[in-house]
Structure formats: C-alpha cells, structure tokens
Amino acid sequence: MDNFTSASISSGANVPFWLDSMPILSFQKPSEPLTTDVLIIGGGIAGLTTAYLLLKAGRKVTVVEDGFIGSGESGRTTAHLTCALDDRYYYLENVFGKEVAALAAESHASAIDEIERIITAEHIECSFKRVEGYLFLHPSDKDETLDREFAATQRAGLATSLLEEIPSVAGGAGKRCIAFHKQAQFHVMQYLSGLAHAIVMQGGSIFTEARAEKITKEGATVNGVEFSARHIVVATNTPINDIVTMHTKQHAYRTYVIGGKIKKGTLPHALWWDTGDVDSKWASQPYHYARIEAYDSDHDLLIVGGEDHKTGQGDDENSPEPVRYARLEAWAREFFPMLEDLSYHWSGQVMEPVDSLGFMGKNPGDDNIYIITGDSGNGMTHATLGAIVIRDLITGAENKWEHLYNPSRITLTTARDFLKEAGNMAAQYMDWLASPDLQNTADLEPGRGGILSYGLRKIAVYRDYDNRLSAFSAVCPHLGCIVQWNNDEKTFDCPCHGSRFTHDGIVVNGPAKTNLKKIRLG
Incomplete structure (x- = not known):
C-alpha cells in the first residue's frame, strides 16, 4: 500500500511522522446491512482498544472509521504515555480531593500497564519503551509549583523524585525538576496496526471509509446502510452524537508539533515537559513537551509540541501558524541544541474539560450509547482508560474509575474556568x-x-x-x-x-x- 500523502487521508494538510512512516491501514467499505453486539464509531486508539478489550470479553464487535485507521487525532499525537497530567495533581486535590487525585494517578498508570500488557500479549512491534519523564518550570511559573506538585504526586502514590537538575537538556544544571518514573513511549501507528490485526484475527470486523450518521440507540447509518447494535460506542475525539451537553463541559484546542533529526544516541529516550505559561490568555495554560523516536540508522527524531490555542482563534494573539512553529523550534533549540534541520511539522486537536478530568462512559441521557472524549493532552492513556471503563460497563464488571470519569458529572468548584470558556465561546458569535x-x-x-x-x-x-x-x-x-x-x-x-x-x-x-x-x- 502507498504511504500517507495528502489531507484526504488525515485531518489536515500536514502529514505527521507517524503516518508518513507507515502504510495506509485500510479495510473493506460497508456495502450491506449488519447486526452486531457492539458498534464502535472511530478507528483511533480509543475505538480500537475498546474493540480489542470487548472481543477478549466475548462480545461481537464492529468498528467503523470514516477515514483510515489512525487518520484522525490518534495519528497526530506525540504519543507520550504518561501519568504526568497536564493539569497539576495539586489542582485535582483542590477540586476533587486527595482520594480522587490518587485515583486519577492510579488510572493513568494502569493505562500504561494495559498498553504494555497488550503489546506483550499480541507481540506488537511498536518501539515501546519504559522511560523517565521530567517536569520543569516554564519561565513564567514559580518555583513553589514544583514543590506543591511533587508533594501531591507523592500523596497520589506515584513514583516520583525531586531532582536538582533537568537531565539531558542544555542549561539543565541547577534547575529543579520532578522525575516521573516508569513512563513510556511508543510508535502509535505501529501499535494501532497491531491492534487492528489482533481484532480481525479474533473475529472482529473493521470498516474504513465508513461514515456513521444518524446515531441512535438502535445503531447508525453507515455509508447509507443500516448497522444495528445493542451497544454503540462513539470514540471520535469529540462526540458526534451530542448537540449541546458535552460541548459546554469541554473545549477544543489546536496544538502544534515539530520533528527534527538528531544524531542517534545523542539523547536518551525520555519525556520532557515544562509547567506551562501561567500568563496565557487561555484557560489551559499551554506548555511545551518533547520526546525522541527512532528515525533511521544514523538519526533519532526529536519531537516537540506545544503553542496551543483555542481552535479557530489562533489569530487572536497575532500569532499565525508559522509563528507558532518558529516558537516551538526556538524552544527546542534552547534545550536541545543538537537539533538539526526540521523534517516534520503538523498540528492536532485536543479536548480540554473544564474540570481537568476526561469523560468516558454512558452519554448523558442514554443507556446504551457510550463516549470517550476530553483527553486534555493525555490522549493515549485517556483513550485506553476509556476502553477499560466502557468494557466494564457493557460487561457488567465493577470499575473503580467509572464515577471519576462519568460524562454526566457536574463540578461546581470549576465555575470560574467554565464561565471563562463559556464567555469566550459566546464572543465568537460576534464574527457575524x-x-x-x-x-x-x-x-x-x-x-x-x-x-x-x-x-x-x-x-x-x-x-x-x-x-x-x-x-x-x-x-x-x-x-x-x-x-x-x-x-x-x-x-x-x-x-x-x-x-x-x-x-x-x-x-x-x-x-x-x-x-x-x-x-x-x-
């Protein structure tokens, strides 16, 4: 099969490294009506992981994807696997309490373990590695942030250490950071390819170029034919079955990524983040993040992301996309001066929930329609968590994280951020x-x-x-x-x-x- 070459097979004109380094992963198109136990809409990591886990639980599963496998946001990630959340643990303690913060930490750590378990069980070759992660201060932030966050991660039961320097980055000596142990990384498209193969081998069905419409509790219309199901899972990054409810609880942001070559062996495989711009106009306080991935026999690829803004509002800061990529490059060269020429640039979309925790479970008001959304920059672990929760809901198994991520929850203590985001949304109607x-x-x-x-x-x-x-x-x-x-x-x-x-x-x-x-x- 040919490699990804155009925006017709991805959600943007810029082709990410993950898609460029893999063949198109396509399956048959639907041509006749179908009845299944579980219909999963979305062929990214959320949809495929849900399908895999439900097949293992003995359910008949069908996946439909309107593009190709990974051609949505899963293929536009930086593929960090981490329990270092982009909203601080001390913030989660303030909003939800220490018990919930500990459950959130446990759930994301368990998601990494689940991914590793699947990779081992299915013999998936996807460059999976356990690595260290390092959180350090953004220039706008205060040193006390690290102390507060380190204490909160310790209370949450995470394996963390407070270091007096940032390992492997230029100027890291004398600058403190929090080390998050036993984090991970992988090649997301290779992982999705392995998952898709396992699903088909175990009797599941996958359809690509298969657009689902008219989603109801009975199923959906897919490319004009009826797909009937007892359970429907909408795993499309943002729900397409809901008009208003979920879109008052979360907001879409664009995030930018660059990739450039470095000499192989120059840097260890690790994850790096700064704490984010506390002076940003955006409620999400955009941060920078970096990792490396094997590239060729002589080079690794340094992948750096950040410079987020509300979708459709990038010009509000007089910072068009080329400026954002230039800022990413400047940040990368400051901390990683061994960076050579850039080979890739792309952007992706993340959903930021107003209370910092994602949404996975029954769609509000529905008994047999489920959603996975609100990834908040932790899409890989969040999607895997969503698959675990929804598998347990459908099979009737108890799940201790179900209430934590319930899409119907209301969090009154985040009213300020809710009003800020709602005001921003309302202001956009002035574009008329x-x-x-x-x-x-x-x-x-x-x-x-x-x-x-x-x-x-x-x-x-x-x-x-x-x-x-x-x-x-x-x-x-x-x-x-x-x-x-x-x-x-x-x-x-x-x-x-x-x-x-x-x-x-x-x-x-x-x-x-x-x-x-x-x-x-x-």
Missing part, C-alpha cells in the same frame, strides 16, 4: 458582525481560503492550485458559528466548538455532523 477576511475573491491566492460577506451571508471560499474557486456557507452546521480559515492545515475551523472542515467543506472533526453547505457564486 466582524469585517470579512476578503473583500472579493480576486484577492484570494491559489491554495488559500478565507471568509467574505455577501449581503447578509458569510461565505467560506477556497481557491485551489488549479485556480478553481469553491464556495460554501461559512456557518458551522453544529450551532451556527462562523468558521475561520486555517492556512496551515488548509481547513475551515469553528471557533466555538472545534468542528473542522476540509477546504472542500467536508467535516473532519465533530461535533458538526454534516458538511458545509455548498454555494454557487455569480
């Missing part, structure tokens, strides 16, 4: 009154898109490299926000709830269920 990006389509260069006003209408336009013009309603079909052009990934992004559409108007990220409506100009 804002001046357009373009005055006319003649201003639009090939390979670019934009928003223009046509009477009372807002129109999304894109000119391809053959100089052909496409036009769509700029109104997101989810809840009516005006989409914004993302010139980096060549998508139209909704600044309210994170829906994203290709330059052809095709939805690639929910919660929108339908494409942008085509418009004929002239």
Whole structure:
C-alpha cells in the first residue's frame, strides 16, 4: 500500500511522522446491512482498544472509521504515555480531593500497564519503551509549583523524585525538576496496526471509509446502510452524537508539533515537559513537551509540541501558524541544541474539560450509547482508560474509575474556568458582525481560503492550485458559528466548538455532523 500523502487521508494538510512512516491501514467499505453486539464509531486508539478489550470479553464487535485507521487525532499525537497530567495533581486535590487525585494517578498508570500488557500479549512491534519523564518550570511559573506538585504526586502514590537538575537538556544544571518514573513511549501507528490485526484475527470486523450518521440507540447509518447494535460506542475525539451537553463541559484546542533529526544516541529516550505559561490568555495554560523516536540508522527524531490555542482563534494573539512553529523550534533549540534541520511539522486537536478530568462512559441521557472524549493532552492513556471503563460497563464488571470519569458529572468548584470558556465561546458569535477576511475573491491566492460577506451571508471560499474557486456557507452546521480559515492545515475551523472542515467543506472533526453547505457564486 502507498504511504500517507495528502489531507484526504488525515485531518489536515500536514502529514505527521507517524503516518508518513507507515502504510495506509485500510479495510473493506460497508456495502450491506449488519447486526452486531457492539458498534464502535472511530478507528483511533480509543475505538480500537475498546474493540480489542470487548472481543477478549466475548462480545461481537464492529468498528467503523470514516477515514483510515489512525487518520484522525490518534495519528497526530506525540504519543507520550504518561501519568504526568497536564493539569497539576495539586489542582485535582483542590477540586476533587486527595482520594480522587490518587485515583486519577492510579488510572493513568494502569493505562500504561494495559498498553504494555497488550503489546506483550499480541507481540506488537511498536518501539515501546519504559522511560523517565521530567517536569520543569516554564519561565513564567514559580518555583513553589514544583514543590506543591511533587508533594501531591507523592500523596497520589506515584513514583516520583525531586531532582536538582533537568537531565539531558542544555542549561539543565541547577534547575529543579520532578522525575516521573516508569513512563513510556511508543510508535502509535505501529501499535494501532497491531491492534487492528489482533481484532480481525479474533473475529472482529473493521470498516474504513465508513461514515456513521444518524446515531441512535438502535445503531447508525453507515455509508447509507443500516448497522444495528445493542451497544454503540462513539470514540471520535469529540462526540458526534451530542448537540449541546458535552460541548459546554469541554473545549477544543489546536496544538502544534515539530520533528527534527538528531544524531542517534545523542539523547536518551525520555519525556520532557515544562509547567506551562501561567500568563496565557487561555484557560489551559499551554506548555511545551518533547520526546525522541527512532528515525533511521544514523538519526533519532526529536519531537516537540506545544503553542496551543483555542481552535479557530489562533489569530487572536497575532500569532499565525508559522509563528507558532518558529516558537516551538526556538524552544527546542534552547534545550536541545543538537537539533538539526526540521523534517516534520503538523498540528492536532485536543479536548480540554473544564474540570481537568476526561469523560468516558454512558452519554448523558442514554443507556446504551457510550463516549470517550476530553483527553486534555493525555490522549493515549485517556483513550485506553476509556476502553477499560466502557468494557466494564457493557460487561457488567465493577470499575473503580467509572464515577471519576462519568460524562454526566457536574463540578461546581470549576465555575470560574467554565464561565471563562463559556464567555469566550459566546464572543465568537460576534464574527457575524466582524469585517470579512476578503473583500472579493480576486484577492484570494491559489491554495488559500478565507471568509467574505455577501449581503447578509458569510461565505467560506477556497481557491485551489488549479485556480478553481469553491464556495460554501461559512456557518458551522453544529450551532451556527462562523468558521475561520486555517492556512496551515488548509481547513475551515469553528471557533466555538472545534468542528473542522476540509477546504472542500467536508467535516473532519465533530461535533458538526454534516458538511458545509455548498454555494454557487455569480
């Protein structure tokens, strides 16, 4: 099979290292009605892990993916496997109490163990390694943060140490950090390939290029044919079966990644993070994170991420995508000066829950529809946790983390962040009154898109490299926000709830269920 080469097989124009280094993983398309015990919508790590665990529990399982395996957000990760959460443990203690913080720590550590167990059981070759992780201060943060976090991790039962220097980074001498022991890393696409193979070998069904619509408690319509099921799992990063409820509890952020070569053996395999920009306008306080991955016989690949912002709102800080990549490179070269030329850059989407804990379990108001969402920057372990919780819910097994991650929970102590995010979301509707990006389509260069006003209408336009013009309603079909052009990934992004559409108007990220409506100009 050919390698990934275009945005038609990923959720953006930039191809991540993981997808570039693997063949396309495709299966048959659906052609006739089907009845199954569990229908899983989404072919990333959440969907495939859920399918695998339920098959092991004796259930008949079918997976449908509207692209190819890993072509959504799973293929755009940095593939850290860690229980060092991007929201501090002392914060979780303040919001939920020490017992819940300890359960959160235990659950993410257990997710790493589960991944390792699956890799061993199925003999998956995916460069899995147990590594050390190092959390150090962002320049805007205070030294007391490390003391508070170290004490909280100790109370939570994690294996951590407080070090007087940051190992293996330039300028790390004399700068303290917290070492998180027994963390891990892997090649996410190789892992997904192994999972998919195991699912098929154990009698599960996988369909790709299989778009699920009209999701109900009876099943879904997939490529126009009916798939019936007793249980439906929506594992699509953000739920596509919900209009409002979950989208008041979490918010979509774009995160950026670069990858560049370093001489093999220059750095140990490890994970590094800073504590995040406490002066950021964003509630999530964006942080930087880094790791390495084997690349070729002479080089490893240094992978560095960060510079997050609310989806569709990157220009609010006067920092277009090239500036964000440049900042990532500057950060990387400060701490890892052995970095050679950059080979990759891409972006991904994470869902930030307002109370810092993800959502996995029964969709609010439903008895047999389940969701996994709210990864908050820990997508690999979070997705695995979601699979464990949902397996236990469906099979009737007791699970001590079920209540912790219940999608129906309400956390009143996070009201300030909730109001901040809700206010930001509401402000985006002012885009109906804002001046357009373009005055006319003649201003639009090939390979670019934009928003223009046509009477009372807002129109999304894109000119391809053959100089052909496409036009769509700029109104997101989810809840009516005006989409914004993302010139980096060549998508139209909704600044309210994170829906994203290709330059052809095709939805690639929910919660929108339908494409942008085509418009004929002239």
